[in-house]
Amino acid sequence: MVRERTLVVSCKQVSELLSQARERRLTLAERVTLRIHLVLCEGCRNFRVQLGVLHEAVRRFVDRGRGVD
Numbered sequence: 001m002v003r004e005r006t007l008v009v010s011c012k013q014v015s016e017l018l019s020q021a022r023e024r025r026l027t028l029a030e031r032v033t034l035r036i037h038l039v040l041c042e043g044c045r046n047f048r049v050q051l052g053v054l055h056e057a058v059r060r061f062v063d064r065g066r067g068v069d
């Protein structure tokens with residue numbers, strides 16, 4: 001039952017994991033969980049893309065503010 005619970009996570013949990021993946025290294029179990037969910041869930045795939053675009057935009061903005069070339 002524990003195994004099933006870790007494999008089938010909610011979209012909310014996935015969005016949290018995707019955010020955390022930018023701040024820390026996910027465990028193998030977390031990465032597998034994410035991957036399986038993303039295969040099954042188009043909504044979270046779209047969210048991941050949007051998160052990446054947002055992160056990139058923020059990074060560029062911060063870099064420009066620091067005067068980094």
Ligand SMILES: [Zn+2]
Pocket residue numbers: 010011014037041042043044
């Ligand atoms: Zn989802």
